[in-house]
Amino acid sequence: MTNHWIDIRNSDYILAMGSNPVKNHPISYKWITKAVENGGTLISVDPCFTATSNKAQIYAPLRSGTDIAFLGGMIKYILDNDLYFKEYVRDYTNAAFLVDPGFKLPGDGDGVFSGLEGIKTEEGYVDAKYDKTTWAYQKDEKGIIKKDKTFKDPHCVYQLLKKHYSRYTPEKVSDITGTPPDKLLAVYSAYAKSGAPDKSGTVLYAMGWTQHTVGVQNIRAMSIIQLLLGNMGMPGGGVNAMRGESNVQGSTDHGLLFHILPGYLKTPRAAQQTFADYNAAYTPKSNDPLSANWWSNYPKYSASILRAFYGPKLSLDESYRYLPKLDTGPDYSWLTVFDQMYQDKFKGFFAWGQNPACSGANSNKTRHAMGKLEWLVNVNLFDNETASFWKGPDMDPAKIKTEVFLLPCAASFEKEGSISNSGRWMQWRYKAASPPGQALPDGDIVNELMSRVKTLYQTQKGVFPDPILKLSWDYGPKNAAGQVKHIEPHLVAREINGYFLEDTTIKDKVYKRGTLVPNFTMLSDTGATSSGNWLYCGSYNEEGNMAERRQKDDPSGIGLYANWAWSWPLNRRILYNRAAVDVNGKPWAPRKRVIEWQAETWKGDVPDGGWPPLAAAGKGRYPFIMQVEGHGSLFGPGMADGPFPEHYEPFESPLGANPLSPQFINPVLVRFDRISPSKNVNRRATNNSGFPIVCTTYRVTEHWQTGVMTRWQPWLAEMEPGLFVEISTELAELKNIRNGEKIMVHSARGSLEAIAMVTVRWQPFTVAGKTVHQVGMPYHYGWSTTAGRKYGAKDKKPEVFTFGDSANLITPNIGDPNTMIPESKAFMVDIVKKA
Amino acid sequence: MERMTLVIDVAKCTGCRSCQVACKNWNQLKGEQTENRGSHENPPDLSANTWNRVVFVESRDANGKIDMTFISDRCRHCEDPPCLEIGQSVPGAVVQDDSGAVIFGKKTREMDFDDLTSNCPYDIPRKNEATGRISKCTMCNDRVSNGLQPACVKACPSGALQFGPRQEMLRFASGRIEALGGDANLYPGEEHNVLWVLPESSRKYPLAQAPTGWKNYRVA
Structure with a gap:
């Protein structure tokens, strides 16, 4: 947000x-x-x-x-x-x-x-x-x-x-x-x-x-x-x-995705062999003196993250050499990774806090891909369709050689740490209960893994041991062998904020070596500071952990609650707020003022940079400081598929042509149905009379993601007990389907059994002169909590069984060309009454 | 303790069912094996393990206007409850506390279920076939007597559930009826401690109508 x-x-x-x-x-x-x-x-x-x-x-x-x-x-x-x-x-x-x-x-x-x-x-x-x-x-x-x-x-x-x-x-x-x-x-x-x-x-x-x-x-x-x-x-x-x-924002901020490091710094590519090459590639230049061009600070943030990774003893160049680098060219997104896995290109896979057997588009392919691994580690709260993929529908356990390890982890309430909500608020959470049995917080599992990998490198060497052996790992009390016994979340939070690594004087104030950096404007490109994530610099300072703040006062009057928790960047609650005022710094909407220039200073929220307003000759700055040229982008040349959005039909469409132009679908898609040796499982059915109905997927209030946490919960399972497809009364009549009946939903990739929910809330569309029907279904279900699965003697059974499997069995594995997110919201199916 | 009243502001309900789960959570009521019957509404009925149930109503009128309404169905906690009257046959089985909450105790096991339920105009009491105990919403008297709101009210994110001293709630309800205008009305009537503010005539909703002279109501 x-x-x-x-x-x-x-x-x-x-x-x-x-x-x-x-x-x-x-x-x-x-x-x-x-x-x-x-x-x-x-x-x-x-x-x-x-x-x-x-x-x-x-x-x-x-x-x-x-x-x-x-x-x-x-x-x-x-x-x-x-x-x-x-x-x-x-x-x-x-x-x-x-x-x-x-x-x-x-x-x-x-x-x-x-x-x-x-x-x-x-x-x-x-x-x-x-x-x-x-x-x-x-x-x-x-x-x-x-x-x-x-x-x-x-x-x-x-x-x-x-x-x-x-x-x-x-x-x-x-x-x-x-x-x-x-x-x-x-x-x-x-x-x-x-x-x-x-x-x-x-x-x-x-x-x-x-x-x-x-x-x-x-x-x-x-x-x-x-x-x-x-x-x-x-x-x-x-x-x-x-x-x-709740923490997708935080995990993205901290580099969850393949192409970014924490703080939206770029993952190095093989072509950038030196730290100087890397910084040069990602530090934009503007010749306009009125443009703040905030990313010109890139080398400060990249140097500080290297210091957080490898400490002050190594040179920045050496630290950079240790960072893993992506090949220049291919992407390493989910869809590509599973395509490669399906082609037998992987030995092992950590499915950490996720359930790809249900969450991945074209899940049949995902499930079979995991059968080609030597080993699979699933870290999760409960058994799920990924950890048990080998005994799922259409699987022959005797033929699957994948060795699966299910590591039980602590739930969010069973550990301390922060979450960052959609509004970028970093909020500290305390441990409410201890995790059951052998379950550990994720951090402690990583710590144990790291400790063993390090020992292997120490005892058996390896091709390139230094990136592991020299990695900083000061996250808690150590045992006699120098291994961290358990992860202390506050130390992680402090490292994310960053330290001065030498005595530093800024504006006549001395910051001693080892003290926390007050904010990211003080980070250095010479290696004098560390920061695990520049965006979070300021979240944990010498006054304490800002994410723990719980003051309910709101002097802003517009609900900024500046003393409740902490918001990146710099506790700024509304991004681009310099655009909420005119060139003289007066609010466009005085009754809901976010910032205002008064008596040579900004009042209100933390402004997007402290410069005077734009009208101050030579001293002001354009408001969109993260853009190289300081202006909001009506024209966006950074996109892979065009500087202006243009309508293209979905990968699977009910139409034979794009009503707007001769270009049917987005021309720059990575087409697994064309390029991959596994294209037989990446099937597409567009403008196909066998699959004439548009389908979309969504969620219900009662279930969470693939349902691993909710399908076992009797009070939730009883409210939404199974897979349904919402269809219009018009389509129901056409297909001779009555409300509550069992139906089959087929796409080019798979089939699902579901309950027909006939409703007036869906209605047919008239598109390009023809009637187009659409249906919708939730994706939360999976076979592991159904009454129909084979339960072993020691298996835990749900108190309330749910019915049905993941909607992703029928979704297409085709991604947006900029992000590679799959098109789960528009694809083609057919529905028929179950015989 | 003074009389307390719960108001269900139907126009504000989004059907999230936080109240339905919160009720089960606080009162530790078991989940039921259900199936999708072509509706999001579940479980299908009130039961010994379901004391508060959100009923889903959807419609499309002649002009194509679609409407979804969600009604939390539960005990009305009558001021002068017929179940209390019939419950006198087994002392302590049915009690009404100072707050106005009507509570079924363990001794309901000794009561005749048909006798009890046939005296409820709203078809609320349910029997646990295994234990014989008859149960329903307690208005969370164990929470209320300790200064807390009922669990359902605490969980409601949309402001559809309000709880407080009776006179305050009656004023709140009449204010909402005035704000909604049109046919908005109070159901089932002031002589209850659970009140629904309905945006339209109560006949448009699947709600039992209290007959005239309902205090002496008996199911035939």
């Missing part, structure tokens, strides 16, 4: 799209309620009439996978009706930037941007990649981007944006999305009102936007709207991802 949960109450217009906050983020609804009681409007856009739609003042349906068309129409509406926030767009976004005259839009040709190189097929381009040369900005002799603040130049971003979305007429959008035109207009006209300077609108999204082959561009489309309406940085504004787990 750019903002935070409580801040939703400050919103005038709340768009819930790609999410169902009432069901899936129930506490958010508390703050939505407060906003609505204050006169706010809740807008719900969803393929299904959800519990959120039920509470909304405006509801519009759309076919899954057509959000860009819907939002593109809104961009056109805002521009056509001149409803954008003029000063904000002119001064704070890149609307005035001039783009290379060679740049071409999809509407200029065959539905793709200039620079695409790939194979042309009847569906348009496939296996393609963009050469982004023409996506660059025009620059003057000083290397500063040329701008036209009158927006008259045909190559300025504003004109390109207007031209690009001129194709997204209400008729065309309705033809693609299936949304009736009057509903489109209702949403557009309501939300566009948030463009008034003193109003703000927020978007609450979740996996309904991300899990698409155009997932990132869905969010880009909304970011463009938020910039046009001046909602970024505003209380009650922002682009707000409601995370699917």
